[in-house]
Amino acid sequence: MDHAKLVDRIKSTQVNAKAVDGPFIATHHGSFHADEAMACAMLKCLPEYRDMPVVRTRNPADIDKAAIVVDVGGTYEPAKHRYDHHQKTFETTYSEDYPLIKLSSAGLVYKHFGVEVVKALCGNVEGKSLAKIVAKTYDSLIRELDALDNGVSVADEPRYRFCTHLGARVGRLNPSWQEPSSPEIENGRFQEAMLLAAKELTDVICGYSSGWLPAREFVQEALAKRKEVDASGEIMKLPRFCPWQEHLFDLEEEEEAHREPLVKYVLFQDSRAGWRIQAAPKVRGSFENRLQLPKAWCGLRDKELSDFISIPDCVFVHANGFIGGHANEQGAFDMAKKALAEKPQ
Secondary structure, eight states, rough: OOHHHHHHHHHHOOOOOOOOOSOOEEEEOOOOOOHHHHHHHHHHTTTTTOOOOEOOOOHHHHHOSEEEESSSSSOOGGGGGGGOOOOOOOOOOOSSOTTTTOOOOHHHHHHHHHHHHHHHHHOOHHHHHHHHHHHHHHIIIIIHHHHHHHTTTTTSSSOOOOSHHHHHHTTSSOOOOTOOOOHHHHHHHHHHHHHHHHHHHHHHHHIIIIIIIHHHHHHHHHTTHHHOTTTOOOOOOOOOOOOOOOHHOOOHHSSSSOSSSSSOOEEEETTTTTTEEEEEEEETOOOSBBBOOOGTTTBBHHHHHHHTOTTTTTEEEEETTSEESSSSSHHHHHHHHHHHSSSSS
């Protein structure tokens, strides 16, 4: 199923304030958040819920009639399809790998329906590939919503605030204090929130399926052959450019111990037939590198750089030393070798 079909399903969904005849999805009325918008968007991927209206209510009698309930009702009972997380006794996490983040309604729906959601969006994906996409989607998109809804900060002392994340964008769809509001207006805005969540969901999952996962094979091959590139094992050459950083960390972590020595520089051809040398991050998601290019090279370009390091046809080294460019493959390799030779002992 592509994004357009999911959009059509959500656009055709009735969003009501009172129980309707027939089965329906229930969530709470009032201000909405990204977790229940995402929970409802995920349910709309699935055949059993795709045609159900959404009823936004806190009326216990209406909630009792629902086929499935998310983010309201005060109970977590998967056998009855009740998925609330607000009760004091709730301590459920996605897995033992995430002990500090309790689930929101998004995490609860994903925990129980994530495999089916990924299959619905990706089509023919099975086995290890399916498991990797399911795990990766929780680790990135859904975990963020769980943490946000449960008040778990991304860091103890963040250096800046995020204001463009999915939770913030969904939050801005709520009528402001200066706007008129009514159940009809709120329900219309919630439908917009589901559409926004659906776009994020399909972009992330389909991106992992079509782009991120196939790149793993290239990185795995490059990592296995790195000592054929250089005996040090610290230079890895990609057979073609692809997203490599997450795969590098994943492949290292899948071993009983980190590969030693760790890859310091990655070589790949850029979109204009030149070559790049990029430093591997020190840790996943970090701007700090395992070994940045020598400080004296940083900010130099073209002939000035070529003369300074005695390698012809250099293009640049970024001012922060995380990436450089050369006109050809051999030159990029020579830059990597020279940078390794100059690393602090």
